[in-house]
Amino acid sequence: MCFRFFSSLLLLGVSIASTHAQVLTDSIRVEGNYRVFHYNKPTKPLANPALVFVMHGSGGDGLGMMRAATKMDQQAGDENTLVVYPDGYKRYWNECRKASPAQANKEDVNEQAFFTGMVTYFQQRYQIDPKAVFAVGTSGGGHMAYKLALTMPGTFRAVTAIIANLPGDDNLDCVPSGKPVAIMIINGTDDPVNPYKGGPVILGQNMNMGVVRSTEQTLAYWANLARYQGQPTHDNVPDRDPADGKTIERFTYRAKGKPDVVLLKVNGGKHDYPNDIDVHLEALTFFQQQRKRQ
Template sequence: MLYARMLKVTFLFFLVGLGLSSASAEVISDSVLIEGHYRSFHYNNVSVASVKRPGLIFVLHGSGGNGQGQIKSAAKMEQQANAENMLVVYPDGYKRYWNECRKASPAEANVENVNEQAFFEGMIQYFEKRYNVDRSHVFAVGTSGGGHMAYKLALTMPRTFRAITAIIANLPDTTNMDCTPSGKAVPVMIVNGTLDKTNPYEGGVVVLGKNMTMGAVRSTDRTLAYWADLARYKGKPTQENLPDTDPTDGKTIERYTYKEKGKPEIVLLKVIGGKHDYPNDIDVHVEALRFFMRQIGR
């Protein structure tokens, strides 16, 4: 059923030069044809030259964004990812949104029920063909709506994605869930702020911009518990206070970890005082990379 609606993937190739702040790098923009729609993505040409049989990390933008808009925020992660033999890819949502698991989303991607699983499978096939990627090392990190898309990949494609990280995103409430979970546990890291009014830490209705309602989400505690229960953890996670490297930002971070031999690692980074943004104390994408690399070593 997962790929039942996936038509034969064809490729449209074109190059777009993009100057980055740190180097005269070239970003390659390409697309795959999925059920009549050309779905686009971007990746750094400099990265390609430095990897051999790489893994893949998909960096997913938030609602209303695009893939190229994420390149700068993930620059440190990409530099380290290359050293870890990982290729970083920045896909574009359908008309700037994802068809994730929130039933109430008015985005065209959701209304038209675009086939996101086919899109990601198509991109993986693309990188297999061109760069001989290692399909056992495929990951996704997403912010806000991209975090919801990362959850969907973990819920519906757990054998494809080794692990995911969701930033400032909670799982949809049960009344707002329109994905059919596989029931298979995967490693998940969550990064959420306690003062986030867009993605309420304690759960509630998500409202974007001009009263664009995305329906209700679970609390962060319930979201963490969902993944921990799926991995069959009992009891409480271990807690660790991260160094407050920027005392001026009014934020501190607590790490909660479920980790046992033979079970997927489940982590929450609780950003005390965090809003719908990235904390200054850590680079969230670098933290995601570290989390992903730990899963390869397990």
């Protein structure tokens, strides 16, 4: 595992709400590739902050995710949290789907080294809390979140995967650690891309990403790792936007000494975000809860 910090910083001025934030873009050289990431320069001092990575979907980029997670980033500063938006390799991640035709998968780029390098980078510059490192991703980024949980449980305290299910056994090319991790899953029941009940994932006309498990099987995988038994507790999330045709149910496994395992089931949800919650704020709250349980 080899990575080197690239010395130059690109500074981009952007306006967020009523405050002015400075977007910093930097890169780390990982096994011959410069891997890029973005973050907002903290507007006030941080003391041993938490670190949250936000991963874009297939074909996206970190700056696009920064725009999608504006509310989370605004709140993060008040919660002593630094948020980082990495770019995938040529807009894709080398996640755990064996069938993925993305160059990141074909070249088997070293994502673990990339994320390890970024954690080291932010430890050196902002003295982040190494016991409070988290990740949230959407779609392909959700698959990357699963990979981090499967292969780097010693680094990531919790992850959130949005509109993504674990790959099926025959489509899994990661070697799971077998260790439990706190996880929250947010999936829509009517998702035509990431089928709630499992099956093939097709991006566009010619990008077959292989078969994924059902959402219930994905939830059960993480619950079993944490040795939960029986049924999760259940409650309904307030329906703040009845006009969107979606409702959300929360299923929670929680016990003393075990990581939380949570599913937000978005009834009527497609390959998108529900209006009843801000999914990134929800992820931030989940991460804060896990940090308090240290």
